[in-house]
Amino acid sequence: MSDKSKIYLFANWKMYLDYDESNILANAIAAQAKSIPTSVKMAIFPSALALYPVGQVLHDVGISLGAQNVYWQDKGGDTGEVSARMYKEAGCKYALVGHSERRHLFHESNSEVRKKLEAILDEHLTPVICVGETEKERAENKTEEAIEIQVRAAFHNIVWPKDRELIVAYEPVWAIGTGKNCDPIEAERMHQLIKKQVIALTGITPVILYGGSVKPENVAEYLKNPNINGVLVGNASTNLESWMNIVAAVR
Ligand code: PGA
Numbered sequence: 001m002s003d004k005s006k007i008y009l010f011a012n013w014k015m016y017l018d019y020d021e022s023n024i025l026a027n028a029i030a031a032q033a034k035s036i037p038t039s040v041k042m043a044i045f046p047s048a049l050a051l052y053p054v055g056q057v058l059h060d061v062g063i064s065l066g067a068q069n070v071y072w073q074d075k076g077g078d079t080g081e082v083s084a085r086m087y088k089e090a091g092c093k094y095a096l097v098g099h100s101e102r103r104h105l106f107h108e109s110n111s112e113v114r115k116k117l118e119a120i121l122d123e124h125l126t127p128v129i130c131v132g133e134t135e136k137e138r139a140e141n142k143t144e145e146a147i148e149i150q151v152r153a154a155f156h157n158i159v160w161p162k163d164r165e166l167i168v169a170y171e172p173v174w175a176i177g178t179g180k181n182c183d184p185i186e187a188e189r190m191h192q193l194i195k196k197q198v199i200a201l202t203g204i205t206p207v208i209l210y211g212g213s214v215k216p217e218n219v220a221e222y223l224k225n226p227n228i229n230g231v232l233v234g235n236a237s238t239n240l241e242s243w244m245n246i247v248a249a250v251r
Contacts, residue, residue, distance in 0.1 A: 004226065007040050008209055008231070009230055010066070011045060017046070022047060023050065023054060026046070036247055044237075045066040051091075067095040070097070071119075097117050104134075104173065114154060117158075129169070131147055132170060134174065135174035158202065171210075176212045181213035184228075207230070208228065210231050211233065219249045233246060
């Protein structure tokens with residue numbers, strides 16, 4: 001059984017909040033930081049432009065900062081990109097990699113995900129590797145196969161730094177932003193499978209988060225499972241009340 005002494009509550013703000021909205025929400029969360037149980041590891045992934053001021057506010061109350069995406073080069077003529085190194089300099093501890101919106105809307109391949117993952121590790125950030133099957137793959141009974149391909153591409157022959165946690169987010173594509181959350185028992189089954197595969201590939205026991213339409217009403221159903229170490233939340237993390245209700249559900 002995984003160590004469940006820590007519960008991971010990770011908030012992916014995506015492109016939902018502009019600069020002012022991000023700062024307002026970060027300050028409001030910081031003002032309520034005393035009500036966050038000590039067992040919770042919280043990280044916020046704001047938009048790139050809001051990241052620096054949001055990070056300053058969160059740092060003072062012990063909430064971590066993360067990047068939603070990185071580029072694998074450190075510096076160069078890569079118009080529009082932001083490198084893992086630059087996110088590190090801006091105060092990030094974590095970086096998402098292979099989020100399904102990156103894979104599907106921006107056509108990121110498994111090999112690009114791997115290059116990003118290695119750049120994140122090189123910069124001493126902790127990656128959060130997202131994997132998930134599409135609705136079509138699930139309908140065709142190819143869920144396990146789809147996940148195994150993504151997990152293998154991410155971890156095959158990787159040298160994992162000893163000082164770094166290995167965090168995977170299981171996020172079924174059909175459950176993201178749709179309101180259709182995955183059945184918690186099914187999510188637990190997938191977490192067991194991912195755990196087994198990651199251990200076989202790396203020898204490391206991963207932390208595995210569930211993501212996909214998590215909200216205050218369903219979060220406890222996920223967290224009670226032995227292999228669900230926390231949640232990665234999109235929509236419901238962008239509103240103070242629903243985010244603090246998710247936090248409250250941990251107790
Ligand atoms: P959602 O997004 O909570 O809005 O479904 C989750 C995610 O994409 O990480």
